Amino acid sequence: MINPATLDFLKELIKNNNREWFQEHKGDYDKARENMIExxxxxxxxxxxxxxxxxxxxxxxxxxxxIYRDIRFSKNKTPYKNNFGISIPTMGLRNGGVEYYLHITPGESFIAGGYWMPENDHLKAIRQEIDYNAADLKKIIDEPAFVKLFGDFRNQEKLKTVPKGYEADNENIELLKLKSFVVWHKIKDADLSKADALQNVTALCTKLYPLTVFLRNALA
Structure with missing residues (x-):
């Protein structure tokens, strides 16, 4: 489970996002990070x-x-993120962006899966897979239990125009316009701190698995 103390540390960090406070509470950070690693x-x-x-x-x-932010090119100069993130890639650390992702921040935690904003070559490959096998994708994303957990897959970043190589009258054009292929499910703080938190997160990832397979096959 995620220790309540880990969430408490993040709550305080949000209110005191500066190096002086962080150094004074480095021990609390180390304990919170160790909890996340476990x-x-x-x-x-x-x-x-x-x-x-x-x-x-x-x-x-x-x-x-x-947890350290790269502030070199950002207008936001706060030095630390207000969250912990666990990224679990499904194709190795450097081979593709299909992953499961757990985001921990007080009141806004979630589990996500898919491929966020793929690079151009991967984007083309995923669009080709959709064009060839749209029925398989729609079977996954339109399944009632999937929609109940993760919402409308189509409601994410997409092109305003028709992607190159496709026609406007393509029956799957709204899926082909997508630039990102992710879904997420919010998790309450109290649920993260329960003894069965690991089992509950794992169960959600089980529901994400078919989407993961579809995207991974596109890149194979």
Missing amino acids: FATSLIGELHNIDPGIDEALDSKKSVMR
Whole structure:
């Protein structure tokens, strides 16, 4: 589970996002990060049983994303993120962006899956897969239980115009316009701190697995 103290640390960080406060509470940060690493280790093991595309030897320390922000080109100069993130790639650390992602921030935590804003070559490959096998994708994203958990897959970033190589009258043009292929489900703070939090997150990822397979096949 995610310790309540981990969420408490993030709550205080949101109110005190500066280096002086962070250094004074470095011990609290270290404990919170260790909690996230432990959760990531367990989650990787559980997900490998569901999705063989996940390497069970994946280093959980590398899956827990850095809390330090790159402020060089940002107008927002706060030095730290107000969240912890666990990224679990399904094609290795450097080979593709199909992943499961757990975002932990007080009141706004969620589990997500898919491929966020793929690079051009991958985008073309995914669009081709949709063009060839749209029925398979629609069977996944229009399934009532999937919609109830994750909402409308079509309601995310997309082109305003028709993508190159396709016609406006293509019956799947709204899917082909998509620039991102992700879904997410919000998780309450109280649920993250329950003893069965790992099982509940894993169950949500099980529902994400068919989408993961579709996207991964597009890049194979």
